[in-house]
Amino acid sequence: MDKHILLKKVFALGGQCRGRAAAICKPLQGAGVRPPAQGHRDLRALLYKALPAGPESRREHQPGRARRRPRPEPEGQGRGASSPPGSQSRSQLPAAQAAIPAARTLFFLSRPLRCTAFAAFRPEFRRINMTLQARVFFALGSRLPCGLAPRRFFSYGTKILYQNTEALQSKFFPPLQKAMLPPNSFQGKVAFITGGGTGLGKGMTALLSSLGAQCVIASRKMDVLKATAEQISSQTGNKVHAIQCDVRDPDMVQNTVSELIKVAGHPNIVINNAAGNFISPTERLSPNAWKTITDIVLNGTAFVTLEIGKQLIKAQKGAVFLAITTIYAETGSGFVVPSASAKAGVEAMSKSLAAEWGKYGMRFNVIQPGPIKTKGAFSRLDPTGTFEKEMIDRIPCGRLGTIEELANLAAFLCSDYASWINGAVVKFDGGEEVLISGEFNDLRKVTKEQWDTIEGLIRKTKGVTYTMFTRLTIAIAQVDRRGNRLPYYLI
Numbered sequence: 001m002d003k004h005i006l007l008k009k010v011f012a013l014g015g016q017c018r019g020r021a022a023a024i025c026k027p028l029q030g031a032g033v034r035p036p037a038q039g040h041r042d043l044r045a046l047l048y049k050a051l052p053a054g055p056e057s058r059r060e061h062q063p064g065r066a067r068r069r070p071r072p073e074p075e076g077q078g079r080g081a082s083s084p085p086g087s088q089s090r091s092q093l094p095a096a097q098a099a100i101p102a103a104r105t106l107f108f109l110s111r112p113l114r115c116t117a118f119a120a121f122r123p124e125f126r127r128i129n130m131t132l133q134a135r136v137f138f139a140l141g142s143r144l145p146c147g148l149a150p151r152r153f154f155s156y157g158t159k160i161l162y163q164n165t166e167a168l169q170s171k172f173f174p175p176l177q178k179a180m181l182p183p184n185s186f187q188g189k190v191a192f193i194t195g196g197g198t199g200l201g202k203g204m205t206a207l208l209s210s211l212g213a214q215c216v217i218a219s220r221k222m223d224v225l226k227a228t229a230e231q232i233s234s235q236t237g238n239k240v241h242a243i244q245c246d247v248r249d250p251d252m253v254q255n256t257v258s259e260l261i262k263v264a265g266h267p268n269i270v271i272n273n274a275a276g277n278f279i280s281p282t283e284r285l286s287p288n289a290w291k292t293i294t295d296i297v298l299n300g301t302a303f304v305t306l307e308i309g310k311q312l313i314k315a316q317k318g319a320v321f322l323a324i325t326t327i328y329a330e331t332g333s334g335f336v337v338p339s340a341s342a343k344a345g346v347e348a349m350s351k352s353l354a355a356e357w358g359k360y361g362m363r364f365n366v367i368q369p370g371p372i373k374t375k376g377a378f379s380r381l382d383p384t385g386t387f388e389k390e391m392i393d394r395i396p397c398g399r400l401g402t403i404e405e406l407a408n409l410a411a412f413l414c415s416d417y418a419s420w421i422n423g424a425v426v427k428f429d430g431g432e433e434v435l436i437s438g439e440f441n442d443l444r445k446v447t448k449e450q451w452d453t454i455e456g457l458i459r460k461t462k463g464v465t466y467t468m469f470t471r472l473t474i475a476i477a478q479v480d481r482r483g484n485r486l487p488y489y490l491i
């Protein structure tokens with residue numbers, strides 16, 4: 001389609017929106033409201049006048065602006081009087097007011113459409129166009145009524161726009177705390193868990209021990225390890241060994257593996273869970289900060305895996321290796337660049353060894369957990385607790401994960417029930433990644449009333465103009481209560 005013809009259609013579509021808004025409001029003229037004229041000022045006056053006054057009304061927010069005197073009611077149309085033929089009575093006014101939300105939306109959409117067409121011909125008009133669109137969409141967020149009375153759709157942030165509390169969708173996804181596998185599933189097996197003193201490592205150790213495994217946990221803090229080992233042993237009745245180890249030191253790793261084999265035998269299960277992370281702008285990172293994270297996550301995992309793997313090959317024994325990474329290891333993420341880089345390396349190593357060492361009887365799998373609230377991780381990634389609610393907002397299941405759920409998944413992947421799973425990377429995030437990676441997933445914020453209006457507009461468009469309305473919809477969804485996120489890409 002020729003560009004000029006398309007722009008003419010866009011311009012005409014803006015006029016159609018305004019005309020349709022006037023048509024919706026036409027029944028109000030019999031209720032004492034002047035019918036709209038051709039100019040947008042009269043139509044805007046009608047849209048505001050048709051709504052009952054309230055604390056959210058536009059004039060209430062403009063002190064110093066003179067109020068118009070109310071128009072006298074035509075004779076015979078006072079309260080309780082019958083309506084003359086062809087007019088609408090006061091008693092029918094609420095029904096007509098119910099159509100005002102659609103009329104307002106149509107009216108406010110008309111001006112950006114026309115101005116966008118103008119901007120294509122007049123580059124100097126672009127800055128004016130951007131300002132106008134910002135004002136129009138801010139007006140959308142602050143003036144659209146809901147029901148019969150004015151209400152600010154975007155005044156209260158996400159509470160009005162979409163469901164985000166755990167009491168809603170999370171009720172369909174309750175976490176189960178009990179063990180998934182039958183008792184004694186790991187009877188006679190040895191499990192070695194790095195970072196086993198706290199958090200996820202402690203949870204996985206507790207479950208494996210309860211299912212019959214002899215567990216050996218390792219980390220840098222011996223006092224924490226001993227307390228955890230004693231606690232789990234008293235709960236499960238199975239011995240839990242504690243070995244101090246800094247996975248960044250290859251010599252210390254070698255000594256730890258030797259002690260592991262001495263006290264418990266060659267491991268059947270190896271879980272690389274030791275990790276380090278903190279949030280920071282990348283430009284603020286020092287070489288030592290980068291080295292600290294990559295040494296723990298990537299090098300530490302490699303040192304443990306290689307040392308145990310060599311001992312298993314020498315003894316002609318198999319085992320299953322499980323690495324705990326994160327969902328951004330695959331996509332990358334700002335502000336945690338060392339961790340993202342190191343975790344991606346761990347996943348590449350696991351998949352590579354799954355192909356190479358399968359002949360030795362070894363399996364390698366990875367779990368990518370989403371947000372699971374543990375004291376260690378959240379104290380560094382969300383020290384103020386500010387982002388926890390935002391995390392829940394972007395998880396379709398409506399809640400954070402639990403340690404028990406992750407432990408059940410890890411136990412399954414390390415069990416004989418998963419003997420044909422090798423080289424797998426399992427996402428465990430409640431659907432977070434698929435939500436944040438979808439281009440149009442922000443449309444979940446659009447209300448039903450807005451969808452009804454937008455659907456009517458889209459049905460009247462053809463061809464490329466549909467894309468404009470799609471982007472227009474996303475822009476509406478992304479305007480917050482202060483108008484900070486504006487639809488700049490409509491220009």
